[in-house]
Amino acid sequence: MAQRVFFATSEVYPFSKSGGLGDVMGALPLAMHKNGIPTTVISPFYGRISTSNYQIRLTITDLPVGYPWAPITADVYEADYHGVSLYFIHRGEYFDRRFYYNDPKGDYFDNAERFIFFCRAAISLMERLGQPPAIVHAHDWQTALLPAYIHFLRRWNPFWEHTGTVCTIHNLAFQGRFSSRLFADSGLPAEAWNMNGVEYFGDINMLKGGIAYADAVSTVSPSYAREILTEKFGCGLDGILRSREADLHGVLNGADYVVWNPDDDPYLPCRFSADDMSGKRRCKKHLMAELGLDPELADRPLLGFIGRLRGQKGIDLLNSIIPELMRLNVGLVVLGEGNFVHEARLMDLMEDYRGRLAAVIGYTEDLAHRMQAASDIFLMPSRYEPCGLTQMYALRYGAPPVATAVGGLRDTIVPWPSDESTGFIFTESEPMAFLAAIREAVALWTEKPEYWQSMMRRAMNQAFTWENACKQYAEIYRRIRLRI
Ligand code: ADP
Numbered sequence: 001m002a003q004r005v006f007f008a009t010s011e012v013y014p015f016s017k018s019g020g021l022g023d024v025m026g027a028l029p030l031a032m033h034k035n036g037i038p039t040t041v042i043s044p045f046y047g048r049i050s051t052s053n054y055q056i057r058l059t060i061t062d063l064p065v066g067y068p069w070a071p072i073t074a075d076v077y078e079a080d081y082h083g084v085s086l087y088f089i090h091r092g093e094y095f096d097r098r099f100y101y102n103d104p105k106g107d108y109f110d111n112a113e114r115f116i117f118f119c120r121a122a123i124s125l126m127e128r129l130g131q132p133p134a135i136v137h138a139h140d141w142q143t144a145l146l147p148a149y150i151h152f153l154r155r156w157n158p159f160w161e162h163t164g165t166v167c168t169i170h171n172l173a174f175q176g177r178f179s180s181r182l183f184a185d186s187g188l189p190a191e192a193w194n195m196n197g198v199e200y201f202g203d204i205n206m207l208k209g210g211i212a213y214a215d216a217v218s219t220v221s222p223s224y225a226r227e228i229l230t231e232k233f234g235c236g237l238d239g240i241l242r243s244r245e246a247d248l249h250g251v252l253n254g255a256d257y258v259v260w261n262p263d264d265d266p267y268l269p270c271r272f273s274a275d276d277m278s279g280k281r282r283c284k285k286h287l288m289a290e291l292g293l294d295p296e297l298a299d300r301p302l303l304g305f306i307g308r309l310r311g312q313k314g315i316d317l318l319n320s321i322i323p324e325l326m327r328l329n330v331g332l333v334v335l336g337e338g339n340f341v342h343e344a345r346l347m348d349l350m351e352d353y354r355g356r357l358a359a360v361i362g363y364t365e366d367l368a369h370r371m372q373a374a375s376d377i378f379l380m381p382s383r384y385e386p387c388g389l390t391q392m393y394a395l396r397y398g399a400p401p402v403a404t405a406v407g408g409l410r411d412t413i414v415p416w417p418s419d420e421s422t423g424f425i426f427t428e429s430e431p432m433a434f435l436a437a438i439r440e441a442v443a444l445w446t447e448k449p450e451y452w453q454s455m456m457r458r459a460m461n462q463a464f465t466w467e468n469a470c471k472q473y474a475e476i477y478r479r480i481r482l483r484i
């Protein structure tokens with residue numbers, strides 16, 4: 001494919017990241033590039049991005065963006081990241097903020113405007129660059145209006161006539177649903193305002209726009225692709241997703257083993273690998289000292305949890321069983337931020353179990369690496385999980401996960417008991433089921449150390465590479481190009 005694929009995303013690691021989307025957008029374009037699919041990334045330029053670190057250059061000033069009625073302008077910064085071209089769209093009033101989408105008080109009031117502006121600026125930019133894209137690939141609600149815009153542009157603007165579109169859902173729960181008033185601002189034609197378009201119970205729903213108008217829709221694991229067709233996991237969009245079933249794909253994410261490699265991780269006090277795991281014990285002792293855990297617990301399993309402190313991640317399930325866990329005489333480390341109620345509960349529990357439970361509220365990239373390296377057992381009781389990257393990192397860092405049987409967790413963990421097992425899976429999102437699975441893991445760790453070592457080795461040797469995903473996306477693009 002000589003023409004380019006353009007990714008549109010609200011996060012791209014290492015420039016911006018609030019979760020797995022950032023990680024994916026940092027790794028997938030590079031992998032595409034290596035697999036012969038030239039990919040360009042368009043993302044917002046947030047005020048917190050430093051221009052000096054990656055030689056980011058301001059290359060376009062005052063790019064006209066027809067938004068909302070009277071044209072306003074964007075500046076465009078450019079960077080080259082390991083051969084991938086990145087374009088960053090800047091407009092201070094929208095993107096020079098401390099956080100990406102919300103502050104502690106809640107979502108930014110103008111999120112709809114910010115991302116309508118971003119999508120329309122991306123259209124202007126691609127036109128300015130001069131060569132029609134082969135594929136525009138949008139990720140999550142923030143960029144999901146792009147397939148809708150292109151669907152209508154294709155009718156009358158020859159520039160877009162042969163551009164195909166993909167909308168990838170990284171998390172169906174976040175849809176970008178706003179008051180109908182914003183529909184007029186979106187610049188979409190009136191015919192998009194119907195139940196098969198962007199309209200959703202009288203509101204505008206941006207992700208629904210992507211699902212309705214993209215040539216293909218995908219999500220980030222095969223199991224989640226099946227789950228979202230059901231009422232239980234469909235977040236109110238299962239109907240429109242079922243109507244697109246023939247064009248819906250589940251492409252499992254990969255992990256970036258350059259960034260997440262215990263054998264070459266600059267954040268760790270010592271390195272280790274499947275062939276020589278001795279460094280892992282040192283990492284554990286080091287982290288226990290760093291977080292003030294009782295050194296006597298070094299001979300007991302250390303449990304770890306990293307993630308957004310929200311219902312999705314099952315943090316309430318974990319909080320509710322902490323007293324029982326403590327009776328198992330284990331250490332527990334938690335890193336996350338999110339819902340104030342869960343944060344406060346963790347702080348209270350930490351008072352009760354000082355020396356055995358350490359909870360760090362905040363977002364700290366380096367600590368996340370050290371916690372993966374130090375943990376013996378990784379906890380991931382998600383209620384739903386489109387893919388999940390933290391369990392993939394835990395596997396690579398020799399911390400077999402205890403996880404719910406949902407989405408990407410069931411696609412990446414081979415449950416015990418089996419000769420191939422790499423972790424523990426429980427079916428019901430219930431505290432007692434979670435506790436029972438942890439008990440099983442702790443018993444195995446304690447009573448069968450040799451088996452545990454072999455499980456760790458298997459876990460560390462799992463490879464969720466980006467190459468497979470690239471091949472699948474290439475095939476999706478190829479099929480779209482045959483149709484348009
Ligand atoms: P999600 O995208 O749903 O949050 P993933 O498992 O796909 O879940 O990715 C989460 C990413 O965010 C991982 O890179 C993880 O290490 C990181 N992460 C989550 N919470 C924190 C935190 N509090 N501090 C540092 N990194 C975090």
Ligand code: GLC
Binds near residue numbers: 020
């Ligand atoms: C979302 C999902 C997570 C997935 C990530 C990257 O944040 O919650 O499961 O791994 O996107 O696709």
